[in-house]
Amino acid sequence: MAVAGLLALAAGTLTACGSTQKEDNSTGSLGAAKGSSSQYVQPGERTVIPTLKGTTLDGEQADIARMRGQVVVINIWGSWCAPCRKEAPELRKLSQKTEPLGVRFLGIDIRDNKSAAKAFERNYGITYPSIYDPDGRTATGFRQLAPRAVPTTYVLDKQGRVAALSIGPLTYRDFHPIIKDIAAEKA
Numbered sequence: 538m539a540v541a542g543l544l545a546l547a548a549g550t551l552t553a554c555g556s557t558q559k560e561d562n563s564t565g566s567l568g569a570a571k572g573s574s575s576q577y578v579q580p581g582e583r584t585v586i587p588t589l590k591g592t593t594l595d596g597e598q599a600d601i602a603r604m605r606g607q608v609v610v611i612n613i614w615g616s617w618c619a620p621c622r623k624e625a626p627e628l629r630k631l632s633q634k635t636e637p638l639g640v641r642f643l644g645i646d647i648r649d650n651k652s653a654a655k656a657f658e659r660n661y662g663i664t665y666p667s668i669y670d671p672d673g674r675t676a677t678g679f680r681q682l683a684p685r686a687v688p689t690t691y692v693l694d695k696q697g698r699v700a701a702l703s704i705g706p707l708t709y710r711d712f713h714p715i716i717k718d719i720a721a722e723k724a
Contacts, residue, residue, distance in 0.1 A: 575703040577715060580722060583698035587691070588678040589645075591668035594654055599643060599668050601697065608640045608700075608720045609693040613676055613684045614667070615649045616657035621688045624706035625661035628690075631709055631716065632665050638720040641665070647673040647687065692716055695724040 589611070590600035601609055612628055614621040632642040644667030646654045651669060658667065668675055677683050679691065682699055692701040692715060700719045703712065 574705060575701065575707065575711065575715070577701045578699060580694070580700075583694065583696075583700055585680065585682050585699040586697045587680065587682070587693070587699065589643075589668070589675060590678075591645075591670060591675045593666040594646060594651060594658065594669045595666065597666060599666055601643065601693065604641055604643075604693075605697045606695055606724065608635075608638070608695060608716065609697075610635075610640060610642045610716060611645065611691045611693065612642070613645045613647060613687055613689040614657075615647050615687055616653040617649060618687045620706040622657075622661075624688055624708075625657070625663060627707060627709045627712070629662050629664075631713060632663075634709075634713065635716050635720065638717065640716055640720050643668065645670050645675055647671070647676065692719050694719055694722060 587601065590598070590602070593599050601611070610628075610631070612624075614625075616622075628642070632640075642665035644663070644665065646657075646667045647670045649669075649671060651671075654667065654669065657663070670676065676689075679699070682691070682702065684704070686704050688706060690703040690707055690712070691699055694700040701715050
């Protein structure tokens with residue numbers, strides 16, 4: 538699946554919470570949760586290296602450039618988003634189960650207020666950091682793959698390239714093998 542296919546998928550989504558268009562492509566579609574569309578990019582076809590940095594909900598600085606050499610899962614979410622609430626337990630389980638593989642998670646909380654976002658993380662047991670992005674500008678660092686729906690999840694390979702993309706709520710069962718395979722790739 539070429540990056541052009543990912544671009545078409547990203548361009549076809551809507552800006553509303555959880556609104557997506559499912560793309561069926563035999564070379565790139567992965568088993569995904571209903572209402573979700575996931576794509577995998579073959580290692581030789583990965584070109585998008587996003588820039589992303591900001592201040593987390595806890596006031597710390599986060600920069601994905603400092604995470605190179607590790608697989609990084611980035612989830613765009615908001616406490617106001619029903620599909621985000623649906624996938625939060627799945628993401629918590631994914632982060633716990635893939636941590637031994639050296640996988641790191643980073644959230645980007647968009648169009649939210651800080652107290653609601655912190656309550657969301659407490660309620661769902663989310664322990665990985667999230668960049669606080671009330672105006673939604675941080676995610677533009679993904680350039681042509683910038684999210685068009687919430688939630689959106691990216692998996693960056695060890696070189697910091699977008700290796701997989703899921704638009705809409707994901708499930709542990711469908712997304713764990715993707716993360717595990719990307720983590721097993723040679724750097």
